[in-house]
Amino acid sequence: MQISVNHLSKKFSDGHAALENVSFSVNEGEHVTILGPNGAGKSTLIKTIVGLEKPTTGSIKIGDTELNNITTKKLQQVRKRIGFVFQNLNLVQNLSVFQNVLFGTMGRTKNFLSWWPQTASRYDRELTMRYLEDVGMEHSAKKRVDQLSGGQQQRVAIAKMMMQQPDIVIADEPIASLDPQAGEEIMHLLTSLIKQNHVTMVSVLHQLEVSKKYADRLIGLKDGKMVMDTSSYDTNTQHLNELYNKSAVLV
Template identity: 50%
Template sequence: MISLEVNHLSKIYSGETKAIDDVSFKVEPGEGVMLLGHNGSGKSTLFRCITGFEKPTSGSILLNDTDITRLSRSKLRPVRKKVGMVFQNFNLTNNLSVFQNVLFGALGHTKTSFQTFAPFASDALREQAMACLDRVGLAHLARRRADQLSGGQQQRVAIARMLMQEPEIVLADEPIASLDPKAGREVMDLLWEIVSERGLAVICILHQMDVIMEYGDRVIALKDGSLILDEGAGALDRPTLESLYQKDVQLTDRRVS
């Protein structure tokens, strides 16, 4: 399992928007970190830098001891497969089966993408995909088309696909934003169970205060690209978290002692 260290990271888009401004923090294996911040504060950009899809303007990102900002495309590929992603809109291939979607999680592990297509996949890979589906409680829906599931079920399939990838750290970008409260809780419970049984670090972008306080070990917050908070969740209360979304917040005055 890997640790993540972000050092003095900045990202300026096309010479003007400073999406991330000198951000530093470290996440250890097994930590559950909530990432907060208003729209446009740089959260998704930070995730895209960690997955290597965006090149930062300056700073470093260490996954264990490898600075991924300095890797060539080909060297980035094996590192990228260690980072599991969960998205708000699930990112499933809608017209394919649930089983096929989970098999695609193995893409970083096979020599060719061909080997992740159901008719050509090895028995071992197929068994693994079924085990991942079983872990999220959806083995009985393996043959169903992905777009014929409820939102909560689709997100569980996305988690099964992420498991198939065998990640060593997980980034979740608003994983329950498209779900009703009940389905959202079920997805959070499942995600948290899975990361804790595997000892994975997870960083989760969320806006729901009660969910943040219930599940997070630690909270970090961005405002206009800058890190304005990095605290254990136990040291925070709801008004403090809500104040992160106000203008001109003076966090140092609002911390619980």
């Protein structure tokens, strides 16, 4: 599913302009990473893309659907197509890994029978195990989530997100709370899963090297303005450091 952002501006009620005239599109199956210092407007951009914030001016299109003036019901349908991965994991700590991943079906069906192991369809139970295998956690299916490390929990959260079978994945700082090695493993995993399933992804990351390695394209935001939009292969270190106000000579 394609995403297009057209001349998007967002001014909060206190007058603060968090986004100014931002335009770009993300092709189906493409992974775009948004970079920029704290307060640049990255999370606001992501929230606006998924309809959690309304643009002041400009528009967002997800697939064939314009989000401007959309009904709540239509917006819910669009959201079902979008999976989220955040820094704070959305898992129930005292339940099993299997149960948590199965809860991912909540993102696509309101039939509560499908949420529980005893009443879920065989298809969903098998899918749960398949995604647990994909994230390397199949041997921990019966463990409680609170027995796992942060990196393992993020793997479970990714399997849960995949249960929703999204067309788009939004990942706002998915590895911010992990050590560098676990973070890189998670990005490797997430990228291979979305590529295998032809899913479009927009992520926000702070790790420049990881971004260059796993994203197809990098977009730089600074003070709400888009200051960079390049293929990851063409991005040079100087460009990136300028985004963060660092001297290129020092790195």
